[in-house]
Amino acid sequence: MSAATVSTALAAAGPPRSLWSDARRRLARNRAAVASAWLLALVVLVCFAAPRLPGLADPAAQDLRLGAELPTIAHPLGTDELGRDLLARVLYGGRISLLVGLVGTLVSLLVGVGWGAVAGYAGGKLDELMMRVVDVLYALPNLFLVILLMVFFSRSLLMLFVALGLVQWLTMARIVRGQVLTLKHRTFVEAARALGASDRSIVLRHIVPNTLGPVVVYATLTVPAVILQEAFLSFLGLGVQPPDASWGTLIADGARVMALFPWLVVFPGLALSLTLLAFNFMGDGLRDALDPQDGQQRR
């Protein structure tokens, strides 16, 4: 191909497109994913800004004379049996739920990417050993491990972060290792090595950034998984402990009195389900947008 044809071909293809700008365009076309992203942004913003929201009641302020009441203008989602404002409780609970989801995902991200990158790059016996550990932990349903940790150690919020993060990294480690195995013999890695880059900087600067696509997709799907697990544990009384409250504990409290005050279980349940649904839509959308195979089919 002569220089002239190359330049005309380039001109026909328009400005250079990276994986990310391509992905952004594809994502923008997926209406469900975009709507979900906006909804999530709103939920995160409102929940984390809850203490500063004007007009929002104090979630702990009781009004025993009022008791449990159906939604009114003063209390848009009603009140619980102690007269506490349910909207405030749902927003503050969402703060804990989202925080657990994000921190748990972050822990799993750090451990999983580190473990997978080291195993894949080192190869040989170390790789074998590290992946055996993953296999063994895989055999145990991961919530059992969390339950064990919550049974044997104090049930603090910190312990919950650690426990949930520690069981979520396995799939991440496998994904990253697979990526690293295919990347480590590519020419740009050889080039970096020829230039005298250390193993450490090759892994951190050249390999890990190139695994980002699948990692981002999986992390997006990990957040709802962790939120769900936290709610699950809290529902059983093994997760967030009073006086802290999350969507899981609100649902558990509401379920106990649902025969009399059904809205106490319906609204927190709705908040949790909608958030999970939005995360799942967004994760699916991201996967479609970032999947290079899909891109090849379209071209």
Next chain:
Amino acid sequence: MTRYVARRLLLFVPALWAIATLTFFLMRLAPGGPFNAERDIPPAARAALAQKYGLDRPLAEQYATFLVHAVRLDFGPSYKFPTRSVREIILEGFPVSAELGGWALLVALLAGIPLGVIAAQRQNTASDTAVMAVALAGVSIPGFVLGPLLVLTLSLGLYWLPPALWEGPQSRVLPVLTLSAAYVAYVARLTRAGMLEVLRQDFIRTARAKGLPERVVVLQHALRLGLLPVLSYLGPAAAAIIMGSLVVEQIFAVPGLGRYLVNGAFSRDYTLVMGVVLFYAAFLMALNLLVDLAYAWFDPRVELK
């Protein structure tokens, strides 16, 4: 084939051993003993309790005894119900949980597979979108939200079904429905994806080209391969259903193993929790082996090595 089974069984033992060891040492590392929750016990009584449960022995000896006993499912007496052994509790609770889980899995397959096939056959039509939207909603509504909602509407609202307990066939409906809902959705999604993959292949085009009716093409040629993702999902599904049964048994007061596990976890009944977790781990590993064998039988392209 025999060699494959033997090799898998050989891997089975070290994995179980690793899990048992992990559990044992977690338990020893944990701050506080199982008797710390009670009010202050006189030192003499505390020593007597420790002796009775062998907690005064050297750690290595406790570990060895634990491993030997674990093989026989003998985890000693429950710490909270000292008159009952963990083994008794497992043998009593497991059949109930197995019945609940078995029905839930069956419902998930019987409802999920047809839905997935229909969605795949009508890809990108309104019915496909509808099925998939419902499936995504099903995945996103957890059992502990769905369960109370079903109780509210079907039993407290319409008086159709009993809201709790495990007596008679009617009492089975709500727990099974609650437990299976998410997996109906999952199975439908997997079936759809698997069928779409297969329906695109050449042998399907050949089958159509030789004039076979669409029903035969789909049900006899495509389904067998299209169901493979569902088959390999059975192992994780069983694990997820066991976890799900923890909340479902709690909501509906079903006297299964999950309820014992949760109550044991709540009251820090170490032996009970450990016993149930190890029992379920072994059960799931055996199940996964069976699933892998079934997979090879279903898909002639897989060679067991």
